[in-house]
Amino acid sequence: MTDSYEENRTKGQLLPVYCSKCYRDTQHRVISSYESNGSSEDDGEDWGSSSQIIQCQGCLEVSFRRVNSYSGWWQQVSENECDPGDQIILYGYATIFL
Numbered sequence: 001m002t003d004s005y006e007e008n009r010t011k012g013q014l015l016p017v018y019c020s021k022c023y024r025d026t027q028h029r030v031i032s033s034y035e036s037n038g039s040s041e042d043d044g045e046d047w048g049s050s051s052q053i054i055q056c057q058g059c060l061e062v063s064f065r066r067v068n069s070y071s072g073w074w075q076q077v078s079e080n081e082c083d084p085g086d087q088i089i090l091y092g093y094a095t096i097f098l
């Protein structure tokens with residue numbers, strides 16, 4: 001089992017993401033990111049995650065996005081189309097009362 005880490009592999013990418021301030025999908029730029037990747041020699045599966053600080057290019061609101069991927073989630077949808085089954089978690093605009 002190996003895990004490796006890499007900084008800013010997706011930095012600068014533009015992604016359509018729902019903005020809770022604009023109330024619609026807008027272009028978001030990845031400001032900074034941190035990626036991890038691992039694989040298992042036992043079953044040949046591999047996995048990765050990308051944690052990204054993203055900024056809406058409309059209202060400039062900053063939020064956090066995380067993408068988890070796992071080779072076991074991959075699915076063939078049609079003959080030449082596949083769904084990687086990525087799990088996408090958005091953290092934005094949540095208010096925490098302490």
Ligand SMILES: [Zn+2]
Nearest residue numbers: 019022056059
């Ligand atoms: Zn926005």
